[in-house]
Amino acid sequence: MKEYTYSVARIRAKEVSLLSESDIEQLLSAQGSEQVLALLRDKGYDTNGDDISLIDTAEDMTRQFLCEIADEDILKVLHLPIDYHNVKAAIKAVYTGITPDGLILNGGTVDNELIYTSIKSREYSRLEPSLAKTAEEAMTLLLRTQDGQLCDVMIDRDMLSACEEAAMETQDSFLIQYRKLCTDTANLKTALRCAITDKQISFIREALSDGGTLNVDALGEMAERGTDALYEYVLQTSYADGVEYMKKSAAEFEKWCDDRIMALMDEAKFDSSSSAPIVAYSYAKSAEHSAIKLILSAKRNGLDENLIRERVRRLYV
Numbered sequence: 001m002k003e004y005t006y007s008v009a010r011i012r013a014k015e016v017s018l019l020s021e022s023d024i025e026q027l028l029s030a031q032g033s034e035q036v037l038a039l040l041r042d043k044g045y046d047t048n049g050d051d052i053s054l055i056d057t058a059e060d061m062t063r064q065f066l067c068e069i070a071d072e073d074i075l076k077v078l079h080l081p082i083d084y085h086n087v088k089a090a091i092k093a094v095y096t097g098i099t100p101d102g103l104i105l106n107g108g109t110v111d112n113e114l115i116y117t118s119i120k121s122r123e124y125s126r127l128e129p130s131l132a133k134t135a136e137e138a139m140t141l142l143l144r145t146q147d148g149q150l151c152d153v154m155i156d157r158d159m160l161s162a163c164e165e166a167a168m169e170t171q172d173s174f175l176i177q178y179r180k181l182c183t184d185t186a187n188l189k190t191a192l193r194c195a196i197t198d199k200q201i202s203f204i205r206e207a208l209s210d211g212g213t214l215n216v217d218a219l220g221e222m223a224e225r226g227t228d229a230l231y232e233y234v235l236q237t238s239y240a241d242g243v244e245y246m247k248k249s250a251a252e253f254e255k256w257c258d259d260r261i262m263a264l265m266d267e268a269k270f271d272s273s274s275s276a277p278i279v280a281y282s283y284a285k286s287a288e289h290s291a292i293k294l295i296l297s298a299k300r301n302g303l304d305e306n307l308i309r310e311r312v313r314r315l316y317v
């Protein structure tokens with residue numbers, strides 16, 4: 001059994017600096033973006049650059065910290081989504097003839113420049129086999145169909161499968177539970193969007209990821225039949241509580257899904273014998289950074305405070 005005492009001790013020391021719900025309320029109530037930046041500065045954020053560099057710096061610091069305390073197999077699961085995001089961004093850049101600046105992210109398991117140059121030159125074999133397969137199939141699909149949406153959902157589907165497979169390889173129960181929950185909620189969100197927009201079963205099945213705990217074939221069939229059939233199916237699953245949010249809007253349900261994952265992370269507070277605190281801290285920082293980006297953008301554009309509040313996800317603290 002792996003020993004997590006040191007990692008958990010480091011995490012517990014870091015958790016005190018996470019933004020709390022009251023901190024978020026202060027940011028929401030701030031009079032403009034400059035006051036938001038002042039509050040963030042008091043919380044230890046480097047606010048000398050623009051909004052993008054602020055978050056980039058914070059994300060780099062989080063990744064560096066995680067690399068100090070987590071094993072490679074755990075880091076792989078946490079950072080794989082960045083690789084697949086970069087495949088998506090690189091394909092978009094190559095297809096449209098633009099530079100990938102501002103689209104490609106740092107911190108994946110594969111060098112982001114290698115992903116871009118491999119896709120640009122069509123030398124997919126330079127990438128890890130599963131990532132190469134996704135990149136080649138996605139580019140081929142886009143060139144054949146000119147359907148950017150289908151290309152994106154295919155990459156997202158492969159990302160979910162890759163993350164779940166990597167989690168299974170760790171044999172870490174919390175990490176597996178987390179990735180299965182990610183697959184389930186992603187599939188439910190996709191099914192709802194497909195039901196609302198009357199997508200055909202061929203598209204739906206291409207978009208849904210195998211894995212998770214749900215019957216993907218049944219989920220796809222119900223989504224094709226429409227929202228009412230989908231609601232009836234979900235009511236029979238462990239996600240029945242989400243149906244009332246499905247009925248409100250796709251945005252409300254997506255928020256419910258994110259909060260459901262955060263509820264799992266809350267359980268990590270009482271676990272000191274597994275990867276749970278590491279995974280929870282990583283997820284908590286990601287949620288915190290997303291909230292800051294949303295609030296800063298909204299303040300700069302003069303959006304109403306209550307409208308912003310509706311969109312901010314629940315935090316870990």
